[in-house]
Amino acid sequence: xxxxxxxxxxxxxxxxxxxxxxxxxxxxxxxxxxxxxxxxxxxxxxxxxxxxxxxxxxxxxxxxxxxxxxxxxxxxxxxxxxxxxxxxxxxxxxxxxxxxxxxxxxxxxxxxxxxxxxxxxxxxxxxxxxxxxxxxxxxxxxxxxxxxxxxxxxxxxxxxxxxxxxxxxxxxxxxxxxxxxxxxxxxxxxxxxxxxxxxxxxxxxxxxxxxxxxxxxxxxxxxxxxxxxxxxxxxxxxxxxxxxxxxxxxxxxxxxxxxxxxxxxxxxxxxxxxxxxxxxxxxxxxxxxxxxxxxxxxxxxxxxxxxxxxxxxxxxxxxxxxxxxxxxxxxxxxxxxxxxxxxxxxxxxxxxxxxxxxxxxxxxxxxxxxxxxxxxxxxxxxxxxxxxxxxxxxxxxxxxxxxxxxxxxxxxxxxxxxxxxxxxxxxxxxxxxxxxxxxxxxxxxxxxxxxxxxx
Numbered sequence: 001x002x003x004x005x006x007x008x009x010x011x012x013x014x015x016x017x018x019x020x021x022x023x024x025x026x027x028x029x030x031x032x033x034x035x036x037x038x039x040x041x042x043x044x045x046x047x048x049x050x051x052x053x054x055x056x057x058x059x060x061x062x063x064x065x066x067x068x069x070x071x072x073x074x075x076x077x078x079x080x081x082x083x084x085x086x087x088x089x090x091x092x093x094x095x096x097x098x099x100x101x102x103x104x105x106x107x108x109x110x111x112x113x114x115x116x117x118x119x120x121x122x123x124x125x126x127x128x129x130x131x132x133x134x135x136x137x138x139x140x141x142x143x144x145x146x147x148x149x150x151x152x153x154x155x156x157x158x159x160x161x162x163x164x165x166x167x168x169x170x171x172x173x174x175x176x177x178x179x180x181x182x183x184x185x186x187x188x189x190x191x192x193x194x195x196x197x198x199x200x201x202x203x204x205x206x207x208x209x210x211x212x213x214x215x216x217x218x219x220x221x222x223x224x225x226x227x228x229x230x231x232x233x234x235x236x237x238x239x240x241x242x243x244x245x246x247x248x249x250x251x252x253x254x255x256x257x258x259x260x261x262x263x264x265x266x267x268x269x270x271x272x273x274x275x276x277x278x279x280x281x282x283x284x285x286x287x288x289x290x291x292x293x294x295x296x297x298x299x300x301x302x303x304x305x306x307x308x309x310x311x312x313x314x315x316x317x318x319x320x321x322x323x324x325x326x327x328x329x330x331x332x333x334x335x336x337x338x339x340x341x342x343x344x345x346x347x348x349x350x351x352x353x354x355x356x357x358x359x360x361x362x363x364x365x366x367x368x369x370x371x372x373x374x375x376x377x378x379x380x381x382x383x384x385x386x387x388x389x390x391x392x393x394x395x396x397x398x399x400x401x402x403x404x405x406x407x408x409x410x411x412x413x414x415x416x417x418x419x420x421x422x423x424x425x426x427x428x429x430x431x432x433x434x435x436x437x438x439x440x441x442x443x444x445x446x447x448x449x450x451x452x453x454x455x
Contacts (some may be wrong), residue, residue, distance in 0.1 A: 004071030006424065009064065009228070010415030011057055011245075012239055012408060013080035013158050015100070015261040016305075018053075018058040021411040022068055031065040031408045032195070043163040045103025045190030050086040050094035053158050054165045062224040074231040075418030076166065076218060078330065079242035079410050081157035081180035083194045085117055085135045087142070087152035090272040096142050096149030101132045102306065106141035113137050113181075116197050120278075125194070127185045127277025127287035131301055133182025143155040155204050159235045168218030168233040171209035175237035175297060178288025180205075185277040185288060185296075199433040211237040211291035212420040212428070234421035236414035237291035240264035240299065243381060245291060246413030248433045254377035255368060257394075258409070259384035261360060263304035266367045267375075268295045283367030291417065292428060298371055300364035304384055305356055309363065311353055315346045322386025326350040351389065365398065375399055404434040 005024050012019045014037060021032035035056050039046035052074075052274045057078070083101035087096050099105065110133055114122065118433070133153070142149050150218055156164060157176040164170050177183045182198075182205060184191040209215060214232055220228040237244045244256035244266045256266040274296045277287040290297035318325045328349035369375050378398045384390060385403060394401050406412055416431045427433055 004069055007068065007071045007073050008415040008419045008422070008424070009061065009073055009076045009231070010236065010242075010408075010413065010418060011060065011076070011078045011115065011162070012242065012410030012413035013057065013078065013162060014239060014410070015102075016083055018056040018060050019063045019411050020057075021410045021415065022064055023412060023415045023431070025419065027412075027416070027434060029407050029412060030069065031067045032411060033060050033067075034408075035060045036062070042103075046100040047097040047103065048084075048100070050161055053098070054084075054162055058222070058225065059284045065225065065227055070225070073227050073231045074424055075415075075422035076228060077234045077236040077242075077414030077416070077418030077421070078159040078162045079236035079239045079414040080157060080162070080176070082157065082176050082238050083132045083135055083138070084158050085139060085180070086156045086158060087139070087149050088154045088156055088159040088161070088164070088170070089151045090153050094161070095151050098144065098158065099138050103138075104133065105210065106133045106138045109137040109140045110134070113194070113197060117194060122194075123278040123281055125184050125191050125283070126181050126278065128181055129278075129281040129284070129286055131286065131350060132179075134179070134182055136182040136198050136440040138198070139392065143199065152204065154206050156206070157235075159237070163215050163233050163235050166233055168216035168235075169209065170206050171215065171235070172195055172206045172213050173235040173237050173291075174208055175241050175291050176210065176235070176291035177208060178297070188244050188289070196442060202312060210234070210293065211235055211242075212417040214421045228277070232422040234418050236417040238268050238297075239410045241291045241297055242413035242417065243409035244268075244379075244413065245416055245428065245431070246406055246409035246411070246434070247379045247381045248436075249379050250292060250431070251430055252372060253374065255360065255365065255375050255378045257378050257380040257398075259304055259380065259382035259390070261305045263302040263357065263384075265296040265300040265302075265361060265364050265368060267372055268292050269372050270294065270299055271296050271452060273372075280367065280371050283370070284364060285367050285371065298368055300367065302357070302360050302364065304394040306356070307443050308353060308384075311350070315350065316352070317346065322339065322383050324350065324387070327387065327389050330354065331392065334389070334392065352388050354384055354387070355393060358390065358397050361394075362397045377402055379404055379407055403437050405437055406434045
């Protein structure tokens with residue numbers, strides 16, 4: 001399509017939604033869109049058919065392009081959840097299920113891993129600590145339970161799988177590789193001993209390729225996606241880190257508070273400032289590679305939507321777009337003006353749950369400050385960032401809270417990294433900053449998108 005300004009596309013494959021958006025080279029967001037992420041639920045959590053991720057991405061891209069202004073699309077960036085892995089055979093086809101990052105079916109394999117390699121060595125090598133089941137342990141379970149998965153020749157993250165399906169290279173992006181439990185963080189190389197423990201060939205793990213690098217071109221686009229043909233592809237890394245970039249968090253004094261299915265507090269630290277990837281683990285802070293060149297990511301992962309949404313359902317409270325029907329009463333309760341009746345009891349329970357999440361997050365912020373020095377600013381985004389009660393509580397607890405005026409921070413960050421891959425920006429330093437607000441007050445429910453609270 002001729003005419004118009006050059007455009008960039010970003011896609012964020014999240015736990016609940018697959019989100020996409022266009023931006024101009026000035027960083028303005030143009031028409032974000034979203035579709036649900038499809039999972040098959042099971043008692044231990046959930047799994048997905050890998051082709052469903054690709055279908056959802058193609059659907060949300062088609063929706064985005066249908067409303068797009070004229071202009072050449074220079075690049076497409078894909079970011080995604082971590083831990084969830086896709087096994088690929090020699091023909092480039094997915095084999096076996098992609099198990100959700102929060103699934104617990106391989107808990108026994110993690111216990112075996114700790115017995116064989118020791119918790120101390122795992123922590124020192126991977127910087128992960130105890131949290132979601134690392135990819136390498138889940139792969140051991142999948143290979144054992146699904147014979148067809150034994151045909152796999154490579155393992156990819158969801159973002160890497162989608163980029164490959166669009167025409168890009170088979171490779172591993174370091175921030176996503178950092179969540180596999182198979183990467184030696186200090187050495188930035190695959191950890192042979194844990195791969196051997198899992199009974200996997202070392203060749204299953206691809207070469208490393210940075211976020212914002214050129215991963216290839218969109219090839220064989222359908223008619224609905226023909227404007228993407230030939231656009232430069234990049235994997236934009238772990239979704240929390242892409243959201244940090246999209247929110248303008250690119251310096252060590254800043255922290256990103258990404259509020260979705262899980263809450264992640266993310267801080268970038270120059271790699272030469274971190275000698276031991278396990279040093280933050282006593283405070284619940286994992287260390288891995290950032291999408292910023294030569295920077296580690298300090299990441300505190302906490303439950304948020306995955307705990308709060310079931311509570312709202314139990315209380316029969318409606319919720320969408322970051323708001324809940326109990327919010328107004330919870331704000332009244334916060335001011336000590338709530339009556340003593342059944343409705344007030346629900347509002348107080350809701351307020352107590354929100355206060356507990358802020359208390360946990362504040363403790364993590366203190367840990368990040370101990371590891372990396374003073375924090376000058378916390379930028380907050382994600383589906384739950386719109387909640388007025390959380391806004392009020394975080395304003396009181398956090399230093400200098402700022403809310404980027406960004407519809408989809410992960411998609412925006414992915415698009416900016418695609419711009420770097422396509423040569424529109426020379427480095428992250430050239431990325432246009434998002435507009436900001438420090439307004440802590442309630443947001444109108446009618447102004448919020450009709451979507452799940454989970455991202």
